[in-house]
Amino acid sequence: MPITPDSLLPPEAYARIRHAERTAAIAHRRTRTVTLGEHMTLQFEDERTVRRQIQELLHAGRGRDARALQAEIAAYSPLVPDGSNWKATLLLDYPDPDERQRALVRLLGVERHMYVAVEGRPRLYAIADEDLDRSDCGGRTCSVHFLRFEWPTAGRLAVRAGAAVVLGCDHPHCVLEVAIGPATLASLAGDLVA
DSSP states (O other): OOOOGGGSOOHHHHHHHHHHHHHHHHHHHHHTEEEETTTEEEEEEOHHHHHHHHHHHHHTTTTOSHHHHHHHHHHHGGGSOOSSEEEEEEEEOOSSHHHHHHHHHHTTTGGGGEEEEETTSOOEEOEEOSSSOOSOSSSSOOSEEEEEEEOOHHHHHHHHTTOOEEEEEEETTEEEEEEOOHHHHHHHHTTOOO
């Protein structure tokens, strides 16, 4: 269901259910999160995660007037998968500021090295940062990137049929690969239309 101003709860109504809904929202987000190494996390978005993000912005006071609300919806709606893709937020997390600075310089271009692969098929590399260029934030990569994995029909069919999928990075300074767990893969398969 598309996210529209009419499909969102008014801030007062959301405030009444926010706490009760929080546990389920956290569990849903956790199911759609893949940790790749110690400092790299991908949070796969869907209509539910994006809708909650917009509701949280409204709760915090942003988007109270019609134009501002429409701007928030326009900014976040592109993160909702459309049936042929997975969309994810890539987070590079280094708690120590000095280590973060060194790592982000070393990882320049990492977003172009992110991939998924179905068993026995070639890697499918992410299309990164379509909203704006985050590849060079002053000689370093940004700590947040938005990725889209566009699946061909055969790949979508394989994922929906239960094929194993790995998530990886082949950046020269960050070579990692992990199998996407069954619960996460089941949730992500629901984003794809055969």
